[in-house]
Amino acid sequence: MIARGDDAPACLPPDPDPRTPALTLPPLACDAHFHVFGPRAVFPFSPQRTFTPQDAPKEALFALHRTLGIARGVFVQSACHGSDHAVVLDLLAAGQGRYRAVGLLTPDTPDADIARYDAAGMCGVRFHFFSHLGAPTPADDIRAVIAKVAPLGWHVAIHVGGKGVLEQYEFIAGIDAPVVIDHIGRIDVREGLDGAAFVALRRLLDRGNVWVKLSGTDRISREAYPYRDAVPFARTLVEHAPDRVVWGSDWPHPNHTAVPNDGDLVDLIATIAPDEEGRRKMMVDNPARLFGFGNG
Numbered sequence: 326m327i328a329r330g331d332d333a334p335a336c337l338p339p340d341p342d343p344r345t346p347a348l349t350l351p352p353l354a355c356d357a358h359f360h361v362f363g364p365r366a367v368f369p370f371s372p373q374r375t376f377t378p379q380d381a382p383k384e385a386l387f388a389l390h391r392t393l394g395i396a397r398g399v400f401v402q403s404a405c406h407g408s409d410h411a412v413v414l415d416l417l418a419a420g421q422g423r424y425r426a427v428g429l430l431t432p433d434t435p436d437a438d439i440a441r442y443d444a445a446g447m448c449g450v451r452f453h454f455f456s457h458l459g460a461p462t463p464a465d466d467i468r469a470v471i472a473k474v475a476p477l478g479w480h481v482a483i484h485v486g487g488k489g490v491l492e493q494y495e496f497i498a499g500i501d502a503p504v505v506i507d508h509i510g511r512i513d514v515r516e517g518l519d520g521a522a523f524v525a526l527r528r529l530l531d532r533g534n535v536w537v538k539l540s541g542t543d544r545i546s547r548e549a550y551p552y553r554d555a556v557p558f559a560r561t562l563v564e565h566a567p568d569r570v571v572w573g574s575d576w577p578h579p580n581h582t583a584v585p586n587d588g589d590l591v592d593l594i595a596t597i598a599p600d601e602e603g604r605r606k607m608m609v610d611n612p613a614r615l616f617g618f619g620n621g
Contacts, residue, residue: 330372337584338379339577343392344588348595351605355397355612358507358540358573361386361416362405368415371407378405381577383416389576393591399616400426401451401482401507403579408434410442417446425616427451427482431462432469443477448616449505450474451482454489464496475502480536480615486511491525503534503615508541508575509562514554515547518561530566536615537562539597539607540573543585550589551596559597567603571612 328334362378363370370377390398398420402413413426427449428442450470454461462470471481480503485493490510497504506529512522529535539559546552563570572594578584598604612618 327375329375331377333375333377336376336378336577336579337581339381339385340584340586343389343586345392346394346588346591348592350394350591350594351601351609353396353613353618354394354608355399355571355616355618356390356393356395356574356576357399357571357612357616358401358538359386359398359576360401360403360405360579361412362403362577362579363412368406368409368412370405371409373407374405376405376580378403378577378579383419386416386576387419389574389587393574393587396423397612397618398424399448399573399612400424402427402429404429404453405579410447413447414442414445420446422446425449425618427480430470430474432466432473434470434473436473439473439477443479447479449480449482451484451507453484454493455484455486471500471502478617480505482507484508484511487513488522490529491522494525494529497529497535498532501534503536504529505571505615506535506537508538509545509555509558510537511541511545512558514545514558518557523558523561527562527565530562530569536569536571536611537566538573539563539570540575542593542597543578543583543590544575544581549583550585551593556593556596560599563598563603563607567606568611570607571615572597572607 363380364382426447430450482505484507510526542552542555546555
């Protein structure tokens with residue numbers, strides 16, 4: 326049985342001293358995947374949560390982005406806050422157009438709420454296939470939610486792991502909307518670049534409507550920083566589909582056993598995308614197109 330609420334396991338805090346990266350990111354660089362938690366006294370955690378994070382409020386996120394040279398970002402609503410998007414709306418308002426968000430919706434989410442989220446800057450909806458986050462959403466419910474947000478042009482974020490990309494291949498391929506695979510599909514690096522799941526991920530990218538977040542090298546790695554076993558997977562995806570990759574920090578790294586320094590993660594971008602043009606696509610042009618940011 327999965328522990329929930331106050332019995333749920335506690336997460337490690339983010340590194341309190343993110344270093345300034347040696348790499349200078351291009352202007353309007355975007356962090357395409359991060360979370361904000363609480364503060365709990367203002368934005369309570371869900372009683373059905375399966376993990377309990379440390380407070381990681383928007384002020385800490387904004388300070389981190391200043392340190393890293395990040396101008397834009399995409400807040401991914403966490404199962405910790407469930408269907409209560411108050412923390413999302415608060416950040417979007419404070420971000421004054423510099424941020425977008427991905428929500429957690431159900432077929433019962435009122436259309437009026439979806440319209441309000443859209444006006445605030447929400448541009449996507451996320452579904453997971455991980456037991457530690459609770460039972461996955463049934464396929465018919467996912468299709469019903471996609472139908473509700475399709476007229477708004479939202480993307481569909483998919484969180485799978487291991488062989489998940491392979492197991493969900495046909496379902497993902499059947500989605501007409503833009504699809505974003507989180508965290509490099511959280512593939513098993515031990516299978517190598519020719520592993521079935523990673524091959525399936527590249528085939529999905531070839532469909533033209535599928536994107537991938539090059540976040541989570543630290544999660545798929547089985548080594549310490551600089552994650553030499555994981556970086557080749559991210560670099561391969563940059564080379565394979567340079568126009569459909571985006572980068573994310575995954576701050577504050579919930580449910581992580583070895584929380585990275587976010588400055589280290591930014592410096593890895595130079596290895597993942599060695600040339601300036603590739604970095605600009607990944608950090609600026611691609612997220613601007615996918616998430617609906619303007620050019621200024």
